[in-house]
Amino acid sequence: MAEYAVVDVETTGFAARGSDRVVEVAVVQLDRDGRVTGEWCTLVNPGRDLGPQHVHRIRAADVWHAPPFAAVAGTLADRLADRVVVAHNLAFDARFLTAELHRAGVAAEVTGLCTMRLADRFLPDRAGRSLAACCAAAGVALDSAHSALHDARATALLFRHYLRFGAPAGTPFPRLGLVADAVEVRRGAALIAGTAGTAGVAGATGTAGVAPPRAEPVPLVRGDVVVFTGQMRSPREVWVDRACRAGLVSQGYVTRSTRVLVAADPCTLSSKARRARTYRVPIVSEEDFAAMLDRLD
Structure with a gap:
């Protein structure tokens, strides 16, 4: 047996x-x-x-x-x-x-x-x-x-x-x-x-055993391009709507011109995050992005 x-x-x-x-x-x-x-x-x-x-x-x-x-x-x-x-x-x-x-x-x-x-x-x-x-x-x-x-x-x-x-x-x-x-x-x-x-x-x-440094919130201006990744606590469409109402441009992919990537988890290993790190695009949390929107308003 x-x-x-x-x-x-x-x-x-x-x-x-x-x-x-x-x-x-x-x-x-x-x-x-x-x-x-x-x-x-x-x-x-x-x-x-x-x-x-x-x-x-x-x-x-x-x-x-x-x-x-x-x-x-x-x-x-x-x-x-x-x-x-x-x-x-x-x-x-x-x-x-x-x-x-x-x-x-x-x-x-x-x-x-x-x-x-x-x-x-x-x-x-x-x-x-x-x-x-x-x-x-x-x-x-x-x-x-x-x-x-x-x-x-x-x-x-x-x-x-x-x-x-x-x-x-x-x-x-x-x-x-x-x-x-x-x-x-x-x-x-x-x-x-x-x-x-x-x-x-x-x-x-990144470096094995060391998580990537957390990006500090960055100032936003109307017309900046933002991208979202991951399953966030608030539905994706809610964040896209808030971004658009604030005068930002929501895009589904990261380029060198992306101002910020908003992630459910800023340490995410998603393909968007890997591209953002390559282009040195800041990756921020939902909470940080909300604070950035408040300052933009």
């Missing part, structure tokens, strides 16, 4: 085979009886904006020094090797991990067991299909939802509850023989273990 690897990912969105990327991945290893034997988690630099940051609560500054997925693919594969992969809503996690592995040049398909689907068998009286609902029905604590490691830990406990009623069959992930890189970057702790993968990350974003 194989052992298990419980996985969870946080992503920039839902388009695994499109433009969205993994920004955090966690693995909790279990023995045949569901006892935890190891865990691993790392942030991932997606090379783009972070999408719905209000969901996963990961800041661009957190991933600024994180490795790209290709740099952690070996470690991930080693953590999964010879184990049955387990996840809550496995289709989502497996789709993203498979797509990221393929981009890294690894022709592997992630398959396994889904605790959400297995809930029909083991938790018939649950209130819903979400991880929170299944954990509540099984008496499992779920702390800090939408953190990859916390969700993986909760899913591991949920799966251990299932194992009490019999182990479902699953196919172990193959041993791929990739080199496991000693890289680990944890959210909130600014922890960097090892050095593999950090060189080269800075090439697209």
